[in-house]
Amino acid sequence: MSEVYQKLEKIVEGKHISKDLYVRHAYSRNVDLVLQGVPDIVIRPKDAQEVSEIMKIANEENIPVTPRGGGDCEFGGSKPIGNGGIVLDTKRMNKVINLDQDNLIVTVEAGISWGKLNDFLCNFGLYTGCMGPGSGMTAAVGGGISHHSVGGGGCAKYGACTNQLVSLEVVLPTGDIINTGSQANKYSKYPFNRFGNGPDLAGLFCGDNGIFGVKTQVSLQVFPKPPYAAYKTFQLPRKEREVSAKIMTEIRQKGIEVYDLMFLMDLIVRLGCQEGMFPFWENLKKKRGVIFYTIEANSEVELDEKVKQLDEIMVNNKTEELGQEIQDGNIAKWHYAEQGHWQFYHNLWGIYPSMQPLTAECFSPIGLYPNVLNDIDQWDMEHNEDMQKIFNITKIRPIAGSGPVLLIDGNNVEITCGFTSFWNYYNGEVHDIIEETNLMLWKSLLERVTKHGCQWYMMGDYMSRLMVDIGAYSEEYYNLMKSIKQVLDPKMILSRGKFNFWGEK
Template sequence: MESIYNQLCSIVGNDHVSNNEYINYSYSKSADPIYQSIPDYVIQPSSPEEISEILKIANKEKVPVVPRGGGAGLMAGAVSHRKGIVLDMTSMRKIIDINIEDQVVTAECGITWAELNTELFKKGFYTGCMGPGSGMSAVIGGGLSHNSVGGGGGAKYGSCCRHVVGLEVVLPQGAIINTGSLASKYIEHPFSRYGFGADYSGLFLGDNGIHGIKTKATLRIYPKPPYHAGKTFALKRSNMKYGVNIFLEWLNKGGFGLYDGFYFPDYFVMGMAAMNPPTYFPWKKLNKTAIFYTTEAYSEQELEANVENLDAIVTKNKGTPLGPEIEDGNFAKYHYEMDGHWSFYHNTFGIPTGTQSLTTEAHCPIVRFPKVIDGVDKWAAKHAEAFAKIQTIGGIPA
C-alpha cells in the first residue's frame, strides 16, 4: 500500500509535506505552554480542493487531522492531541475581493487580521472587531474558530463572528460547501448571512475547527471614522463597582462612539509597570486599577462631544485622568495608534522571566465582573502557600 506520506505528496508536492520530526516539533505546541504530541505529518495546502483530497486520505487511513493557523492560541487548539496530520493553513492568505459597494471582504482564512486590515485601511475601511489581541500573527480562520475579541473594536462591534456574511468550508468527509448568500446558485456576490434557510455559518464559528476546515470567509467591513481620541484613568481597587458603573453607563447612554474600553485590575497594572517598553513606565507609581477608552467620530465636533460625555461618566465614578500622551501613561493612545491592540498581549506574556502564558478570553456580563475578580482573589488566597514557594520574579509576586 502506498504510504500516507507519498499520498499527501501527490496532492501538494514534496516541498509542502513534512514527516521530519525536527520540523514537525515546531507544530507540537502553540503560544501556550501546553505540549501535546509531535504530528506525524505537516502539510501546507493551497486550495480547498487540495484540503478535500487530504481529508479523504485521512478518512481512508483513519488518521486524525488538526487545522492550524498562526498558532497564536493559548489553549492548545492548534496542536495535535493524537499525532496525525496538521494542516498548516498559512499558505492560503489571499484577499479574494474587497467589495466597497456591498461593504464586504472575502479572503482566504490563512491571512492574518493585521494583513487583512492593513489592506482595508488603505481604502478607509476595517473589519470592525479586528480579531484577537494577537492579530499580528493570528489568522482569520483561527479567530472565527474561537469567537475571538480583544484585538480592537470589541466594545463597538462585538466579537469577530458577528460580522461573518458567509464561509467556504471543507467538511470532514471532503465535501466543499458555502454558507450564507453564496449557498444560492443565483447569487454572484455574497452580501448576507441570513435569509437562505438555516444559519449553517454558525456551525463553524467557535467550533475550534472541529466541524470543518474554513478556507474562505466573507466578512462585513465598515468605514473607518477619520477622528479618534482615547484617555486612560486611574481607579482605586476598592471602588471596583465604579468600573462596572462606568461601562454600564457608557453603553446604556449610546456609547458616545466608544470603540474600545478596558479595565485593568491592580495586579495587571503592576505587571504592566514592570515591563520594559516605556509605554508602561508611568504606571510604576500608579498602585491602582486602570480603565481606558477609545472613541471614534466623523467630525471634530462629534469627537469633542464624545470625549466630554465619556470623561464625565468616569469622573463621576471616581476616575482620575492620566496625561494625554503615551509617555504620561495613556495606554489608550498606544492601544489605538501604535497597533497596541494587536501586540500588547505579547509584551504582557513576557513579564515573568522563564514563564509562558496560559490564558483565554471569557465572556462575562459586566455586572458580574466584580464577582469574577473576587473569585480569582479567593483562589489565589487558597493557594498562597504554594505561591510562596515560587520566587518573586521581576518585583511581581508570582
C-alpha cells in the same frame, strides 16, 4: 505511514509537506506548554480543493487531522491530542481574493492574518471593525472565526469578529466543500449576506474550535474608518474593579457608542512598570488600576458630544485623567493610533520570558466580573501551598490575576484572567512536580471560573474537554453537539479528542 505520506505529497506538490522531527515538534505546541502529542505529518495546502483531497485520504486511512491557523490558541486547540495524525496548516492560504467596495465586503483565504488583511484594507480607508484578537499580527482570520475572537481593538463597537461574518467556504470533514449564507444559492455571484437560504449554517462553524469543518475562505463586512477619534486614559480610585464595572454599565445604559473600553487592574500596572513595559506610567505616584476609552466619529461635533458625555461619567466616578500624549500615560492613544492593540498582549505575556500563561480567558456580564476577579484572589490564597512547591524550585511564585478586561458587544466583557508559571524545564533540569502542579492548578482555576457561569469561546483541547469532565454542559446540549459531529464526521477525523466525544481524557 510512508504510503499515506506519498499520497499526500502528490496533493501539495512535495514542497509543502514534512515529516521532519523538528517540524513535527514545532507543530506540537501552542502558547501553553502542555505537550499532548507530536503529529506524524505537517501539511500546508493551497486551497479548498487540496484540503478536500487531504480530508478524503484521512478518512480512507482513518487518520486524525487538526486544522491550524496562527497556532495562537491558549488552550492547545491547534495541536494534536495524542501522538500521530496530521496537522493541517492553513497559513499558505493567505491571499485577499476580492474587495467589493460597493457592498463593503472582503473575501479572503482563511489563513491570512488580521494584520495583513487590515494592512491591505487601510489603503482604501477601510478596516474590519473588530480587528480580530490581540494576537492579530500572526493569528489567522480562520482561527478567529473558529474561536469567535475579540480583543484586538474595536470590539466594544463591533463585537466579536464573527459579527462581521458574511459567508464561509468550508471543507467538511469528509471532504465535501460547501458555501454558506448568500452563497448557498449557487446562482449568487458574490457574497452579500450571512442569513437566509435556510438556517444560519455559518453559525455552526463560528466558535467550533475546528471540529465541524476546515474554513478555507471567509467573507467579512468591512467598514470605512471614521475620520475622527478621541482616546483618553484615567486612573481609577479605590475599589477599582467595582468602579470600572460601574463605569462600563453606565456607558452602556446611556447608549454611548464606544470603540474600545478597557480596564487594567493595579497588579498589571505595578508589574508592567516594574518590568519596564509601561515607561509612560513610571512616574505615577500610586500604581492603581486604569481605565481607557476610544471613540470614533464622523464629525468634530459628534466627537465632542461623546467626549463630554463620557468625561462626565469618568468625573462622577472619581477617576483622574492622565495626559493627552502617550508619554503622559495615555495608553489609549498607543492602543488606537499606533496599533498597540496588536502588541500589548505579546508584551504582557512576555513580561517574564521564562514564564508561561495558563489562561482562563472568558466572557462574563459586566456585573459579574468584579466577583470573578475577587474570587481569583481568594483561589490564589487557598492554593498557596501548591504555589509554594513551584516557588521552592524557581524562587518566583506563579502570578495569578487578570490582564485587561474589555467591553465587548452588549453588556459583556472579555476577562483575560489566569496565572503565569514556570514550566517543568527550569535551570537546566526537568522538574515534573512543576508540570503536575501547574496542571492541577489550571484545572482547578478553570473549574472555579466556569462555576461562576462564565462563557468560554476559545476552548482548544484543554477547555473543551474540561467542560465535559466537570459536567458543565446539560446532557441534551452535549448530545446535540455530538449528534451533529457524528453526521458531519462519522469517522471523527477532524480535531479528534476535542470535547471528549470519544471518552478520552
